[in-house]
Amino acid sequence: MSSLTVTALTKAFGATPVLTGVDLHVPAGGLVALLGPSGCGKTTLLRLVAGFDDPDSGTVVLGDRVVAGSGRGVPARRRGIGFVPQEGGLFPHLSVAGNVTFGLPRQRRRDRGRVRELLDLVGLDAALADRSPHQLSGGQQQRVALARALAPEPSLVLLDEPFSSLDATLREDTRQAVSAALIAAGATALLVTHDQAEALSMADQVAVLRGGRLVQLSDPRTLYQRPADLDVAAFVGESVVLAADVRDGRAESVLGSLAVTGPAGPGPARVLLRPEQLRLVAPVGPVPRGRVRSVDFYGHDSRVRLDLPGGGTVTARLEGADLPSVGQDVGIEVSGAAVAFPAAEGAAGIAGPAVVAGPAGAAATRRRAVEPIS
Numbered sequence: 001m002s003s004l005t006v007t008a009l010t011k012a013f014g015a016t017p018v019l020t021g022v023d024l025h026v027p028a029g030g031l032v033a034l035l036g037p038s039g040c041g042k043t044t045l046l047r048l049v050a051g052f053d054d055p056d057s058g059t060v061v062l063g064d065r066v067v068a069g070s071g072r073g074v075p076a077r078r079r080g081i082g083f084v085p086q087e088g089g090l091f092p093h094l095s096v097a098g099n100v101t102f103g104l105p106r107q108r109r110r111d112r113g114r115v116r117e118l119l120d121l122v123g124l125d126a127a128l129a130d131r132s133p134h135q136l137s138g139g140q141q142q143r144v145a146l147a148r149a150l151a152p153e154p155s156l157v158l159l160d161e162p163f164s165s166l167d168a169t170l171r172e173d174t175r176q177a178v179s180a181a182l183i184a185a186g187a188t189a190l191l192v193t194h195d196q197a198e199a200l201s202m203a204d205q206v207a208v209l210r211g212g213r214l215v216q217l218s219d220p221r222t223l224y225q226r227p228a229d230l231d232v233a234a235f236v237g238e239s240v241v242l243a244a245d246v247r248d249g250r251a252e253s254v255l256g257s258l259a260v261t262g263p264a265g266p267g268p269a270r271v272l273l274r275p276e277q278l279r280l281v282a283p284v285g286p287v288p289r290g291r292v293r294s295v296d297f298y299g300h301d302s303r304v305r306l307d308l309p310g311g312g313t314v315t316a317r318l319e320g321a322d323l324p325s326v327g328q329d330v331g332i333e334v335s336g337a338a339v340a341f342p343a344a345e346g347a348a349g350i351a352g353p354a355v356v357a358g359p360a361g362a363a364a365t366r367r368r369a370v371e372p373i374s
């Protein structure tokens, strides 16, 4: 397995720039997830690395071998890259064993031991070797596709939204099996996804692309706790964003005086909290208040939306069965620090309207200011 280094990669289709100066490094044996909204250039980047397309400028280096750029253009079939597409892409006329060994030299294709080894690696029973792809579940097909990609011991494995066609339960199981197989094989891997949970749970590093530019490359915890900006924050989880005034390392906000970290200096700011940082307490004394607008019960936790007296809505994620009722007045406490970002031009100062970002995904980038409670 080799490292992958992408430097200043740029690509346009016609006059439309799709990737602009992307730098990315995946260490040998590492897994980087490329995360971003639809149309941000994820698949294009993957295709340039695979050799299915050529960059306008910049380089792609596998280990110490330049495979694209600097006047080089190693054809896709000579790059030694394994590819797992969205929906298996298995050959329907070949058995599982035939699919798994397809990329191997002819004399190794009858090696049943190797087939068993590869099926075992991806957590499949060797008894499936003689089945046809249509006799497998979607999750099993994706595992066979990974076994096929790993069979020739490639220098790099590319996975293009490999779980998107699977239902939620199967997706989780298949994700875990694929993660375990990639680690066991010591594979270097680049995973394209628009699912933040998938990126955060599987990758060592997450690269966030927006409009063809890399906006952040961080380990999952840093990405979640210290996102580069509020759009990244909304893309990787639910956000509570408040107008605030930062002074002496604290932010004065509608939820009280908060400890802060982050890039904003003194003055007007927007501060980020995660819904799990909000706790509900009795509305007694000078504690900030809210009125319960809605409660969504998920079993493992619940989402409670709270209208604030001065305007705005915030969301709390609560564990346990002791939930408030809609319309109830509650006190709100914040645990941990908020991340402060410079206020957008013309943004309100202290105690301005809260801005609420929804769950990750397409909806996450939508923000709305809500009406004050009466």
Ligand SMILES: Nc1ncnc2c1ncn2[C@@H]1O[C@H](COP(=O)(O)OP(=O)(O)OP(=O)(O)O)[C@@H](O)[C@H]1O
Pocket (backbone or CB within 6 Å): 013, 018, 036, 037, 038, 039, 040, 041, 042, 043, 044, 045, 194
């Ligand atoms: N061959 C092409 N010719 C012209 N435009 C293209 C071509 N391939 C991609 N694009 C455009 O480039 C942009 C990025 O596309 P790309 O498929 O890389 O995005 P993506 O992040 O993978 O999106 P999705 O998550 O929806 O698959 C899109 O606006 C797309 O329409």
